[in-house]
Structure formats: C-alpha cells, structure tokens
Amino acid sequence: MTYEDIRVEHRGGVSTIVLSRPPVNAVTPRLLMEVLSALDDLEERGETRCVVLAGSGTKAFCAGADLKADNTLAAGDSFRDLGRAVVDRLEAFPKPVISAMRGWCVGGGFAIGLACDVRLASTTTRIRTGDAYLGVIPSWGMSLTRLTHFVGRNRALDLLILGEDLDAEAALQMGLVTRVIPEEDYDAELARIAERVAGGAPITFKAIKETIRAQYMYTPAAAQALETHWSDIGGASADMREGIAAFREKRQPVFRGC
Template identity: 75%
Template sequence: MVSADYETILVDHRKGVATITLNRPPVNALTPRVLEDILSALDDLEKRAETRCVVLTGSGTKAFCAGADLKAVGDGVGTGTQFRDLGRAVVDRLETFPKPIISALRGWCIGGGFAIGMACDVRLASTTAVFRTGDAYLGVIPSWGMSLTRLTHFIGRNRALDLLILGEDLNAEAALGVGLVTRVVPDESFETEVAQVADRVATGSPITFRAIKETIRAQYAFSPAAAQALETHWAEIGGASEDLKEGIAAFREKRAPVFRGR
C-alpha cells in the first residue's frame, strides 16, 4: 500500500515494514520541503503501531541522494539557518526514532544524503553506491551534525579526517572497510536483500530495539554513566514485559515469537 500524502517522498507499507522513498529523480536532491516531508512521515510512522521497521531509500538507481538541490536552496547551503536546522532535525530524528531504520543506498550518497544515510541504524549498500564527503572542495562547512560531530564516533578520528580532508569518492567496498556501511550487496539482488533484512528486523522486540537505540546513542551523546542508567531503566521495563514472556515461550516451543511492544 502506497501513501501519496507527501509532496517529495513516497511511503509504502508492507507487513511490518514501511519504506520512505526520496522521490526527486534523477538524484533525489534535498530541499527544505523534502526534509519537512521526511520529518512528517517519521511522525506518522512512529504513531503507526503496525510499522515495526522503516527503510529509507531513493527513487531510481542513480543516487540515494546527491545532497542539496543547489538551485532550490542557493546560498542557504552554506549560510541559511532554515536548511541547516531542518537537516539537523532530520539527522536527530532518524537517530532517536524509536523503531529501527535501515538505509538502502544505491548510487551517489553525497553531502546531506551522506548525513541522513549514515544516521540510520543499519546501512545496506548496493555495489553501485559511491560516497563522498568533499565539502572542503566546495567551500561548505558541513553543519548537519554528522561529518563534524557524529562521524568520528562512528568510524574513529583518523578515518573521519581521511574522508573529510581528502574528499575522495569511496566505492561500496571501501565504505564497508572503514565501517560506514553494514554490508555490500550485488545490485541485481539489492531490493530482495533489503526486503529480507527489513522483514527480519520487523519481527524483533520493539522494547529491546528502543533500548538498544537509546543506550548506544547515550554512549557518545551523554556519557557511559548515562548509558548504564538507561540500560538499567530498559532492563527493568523489559523484565516486566509481556514480550519477554512471549520470547521465552516461543523459544521453548520452537516457534517464531509474536511481539506486541508491551
């Protein structure tokens, strides 16, 4: 089932998986409207109980997202606060969204596209994917809270500096080697692999996934002590949950669990 309630994206529902598709071919360039649509869709999907996993992808095969639409945002790419604030809001929302988010990355993944793709929890790359963090060669300061803030926590100081200072294109295998992506999939089987991974994730415990996302983020956003406090908080919630009882019963009965998030 496809929703047509948004101007620049498509939202498709299949079982427990919802797919957000950036729909501005050929390269799915970002504008304030696109970012607003993503935020709106995430708000809707958080409330939708049937949605257990979200896939973020781009239309076509040329690009997941080639960054900002320079014609649409003009000088705002480097100096405007609206575009920056919306970009930061999307990165933050993807990272703190209570359900797992998978980015499905084909073709170019550049600039703002790189930021939102890396903010997702699992990052699947087609063999056609190409990554670039070449802001220094455009005179742009990356300011969406990814390249200058999160990236060093994600892949380490030296690798982050290599990417940002050299600004060279990375193919999918090189991106896997530095820890940017989860796995690389042949393009001819990419959609099938994305669907299989998303279907599996959609069967996991919503309580456990929320605990994982919040506690892992707290390691760098706050402190190890804050992360440990969250771990204890979620362990107490999980320990009293119906989902834990269901998981144990399903294991004993050698069947797939049916989690309800409570």
C-alpha cells in the first residue's frame, strides 16, 4: 500500500512505521488512519515479529496534533476517536511494539509513544503533556485514563497540571520510558533491541501483552484467567519445546508462533 504521511520499512523480523511529516511529525487524521492500516497489514505479515514506531528525523518523535491543518481542526470527535483507536490498537497489538521516542514527544505523540510496550528515549528526548495551556482536553485514552495506572496519581497530576518539559532522565525516573540511550548510539542500540525482541516467542508475547493489559482494563481475576488460558496454550506449543531444547543445546531458539 502507498502511504502519504508514514513509511513502512522491513529489516529481518523487525518492521518500522515511520511518522513522516517533517519537521515535527505532527498528527493529522490521515496519519492516524494510515498507522491503523499499517498495523493491520503488519499483524497479518508473518515475517514481522516486532514493530518499531518512530518519527522521521531527530527533531521530534511526534509533536502532537497539527493544529495548523484545517482538516485536523474540522475532524472534531472523529479525530478523538482515531487517536483513541491508535492508542488502543498499539496496546492490544499481538506483537511487541517499540516506540523510538527521540526528540520532542508532545500531546498526541506522548499518548501514542506511551501506548507502546517498550519506550526508548534518546538523550535528546523532551516530553510534555501541557494540554491545559492550550485549553485542550486530552481525550485519546492516555493522560486522563491510563497515565495514573502507569505512574500513579501524584505523578500524573504533576505532569498534567504543571505541563512542563520533562527531559529523558526525569522521564526514566518516572517510569515513562524504558531506558535512555546516548544520541550518538541511538540507531545501533534501537536496532539491537528490536532484533532481540523479534527473536522472542510470539505466543509468550501475546500472553504478556493481553494479561498485563487486563490488570487495569478489567480485573485481577480476569488477568488470572487469561494467565491460565495462555499457560495452557503455551504448554502445548511447539515453541515451548523448541525453547527448552535450545536452552539445553546452548543455541538460539527458532520460534514459529505455534
């Protein structure tokens, strides 16, 4: 498929969705629809074992909604619904998703970056959720819903009410990002981590994502039921047998997702 606001690239088991609206990769309804379409394609693509979500260039991962674009402002509720759909899709996507949160990560960029499973910051990363200073209600299902579960009530209020820039180290201390990588090493380290994740067991990743999400979307009891469900599936899988055999034989396992 041909896209206008994103690029999709493949390297081995890693597929990368690049938000491509320089200079700051601001979000429009079309970009969100293209991300959803790309995720649908990558879910069906058997060769894809890990997805990276990145921004073009190094200035910004994503600086939020493009408030200068008429089609963004005119979209209204549908824009909100698209934003929520992308956040939900990233979180529930059955394969691991890594966000390359390099440079500015603001507003809607904050929402979609945090929805990913592993969040890699650069030393250049700056995070802001300052909607209150634009008169905007954050409504993509992150800042007012998930964020409290991610960082706790007090830290969520600090971020939302102060609305100040947060550097990469401060974001790491809050648990917003997984790790901070020196800018000069960023591309190589991102590739290394993504390649490692692509080599993991697909069934186990599905179990991890679905069960962890159920902890706050539903109930602990629902999460425990999912744990039992996935344990039964995993225990009968060829991948579990392959993983144990590879451990005993001191080699890398070759998982097939079955």
